Amino acid sequence: LAKTTQPISMDSYEGQEVNITCSHNNIATNDYITWYQQFPSQGPRFIIQGYKTKVTNEVASLFIPADRKSSTLSLPRVSLSDTAVYYCLVGGDSWGKLQFGAGTQVVVTP
Amino acid sequence: SQTIHQWPATLVQPVGSPLSLECTVEGTSNPNLYWYRQAAGRGLQLLFYSVGIGQISSEVPQNLSASRPQDRQFILSSKKLLLSDSGFYLCAWSKGSEYQETQYFGPGTRLLVL
Numbered sequence: 678l679a680k681t682t683q684p685i686s687m688d689s690y691e692g693q694e695v696n697i698t699c700s701h702n703n704i705a706t707n708d709y710i711t712w713y714q715q716f717p718s719q720g721p722r723f724i725i726q727g728y729k730t731k732v733t734n735e736v737a738s739l740f741i742p743a744d745r746k747s748s749t750l751s752l753p754r755v756s757l758s759d760t761a762v763y764y765c766l767v768g769g770d771s772w773g774k775l776q777f778g779a780g781t782q783v784v785v786t787p
Numbered sequence: 788s789q790t791i792h793q794w795p796a797t798l799v800q801p802v803g804s805p806l807s808l809e810c811t812v813e814g815t816s817n818p819n820l821y822w823y824r825q826a827a828g829r830g831l832q833l834l835f836y837s838v839g840i841g842q843i844s845s846e847v848p849q850n851l852s853a854s855r856p857q858d859r860q861f862i863l864s865s866k867k868l869l870l871s872d873s874g875f876y877l878c879a880w881s882k883g884s885e886y887q888e889t890q891y892f893g894p895g896t897r898l899l900v901l
Contacts, residue, residue, distance in 0.1 A: 707886075708887070718875070718895065768887065
């Protein structure tokens with residue numbers, strides 16, 4: 678499983694765009710990049726997954742450059758309820774095993 | 788739709804006591820099942836995963852064990868709890884049919900060993 682590196686924490690104000698970059702230099706050819714969100718005292722929740730270029734859903738966008746050695750999760754116009762820990766995961770074996778790092782704590786203030 | 792349940796929600800146990808945490812999934816069949824532990828302020832550590840009834844793989848050697856007596860039931864156990872077993876225990880499931888598939892997590896059990 679490819680190792681990922683992401684910032685420990687990020688602060689933002691309501692209404693701003695938050696961009697979290699994850700480094701994964703050893704990403705394998707068939708690895709996807711997946712992001713999960715975790716609120717306090719809850720289990721993580723899938724946000725978005727991508728392989729290359731850009732993926733967008735109702736929650737976030739995921740930007741992946743051509744070399745795929747990094748990715749950026751973009752949260753548009755954050756609100757207080759977006760305060761959470763965000764995990765970047767790369768790869769996973771055939772049994773679906775994932776490796777969660779420490780994640781990025783995002784704190785949104787008024 | 789699929790639903791995952793965990794109980795109890797919270798548990799306070801003395802050191803040396805036994806443990807049994809239960810996880811059940813509804814609305815799907817033959818899922819992959821996972822047990823994770825999360826220490827305070829830390830990421831998730833995969834403890835066990837199962838691809839079928841009676842099939843358990845352990846990721847971290849410790850005093851915990853897991854069992855899957857039924858297709859959609861996953862149990863985490865210990866004969867004697869240690870202080871270091873305190874944490875937030877999460878059960879998750881995935882379809883088991885796709886590569887790098889999404890995992891769906893339960894509400895978790897917060898365990899405090901005193």
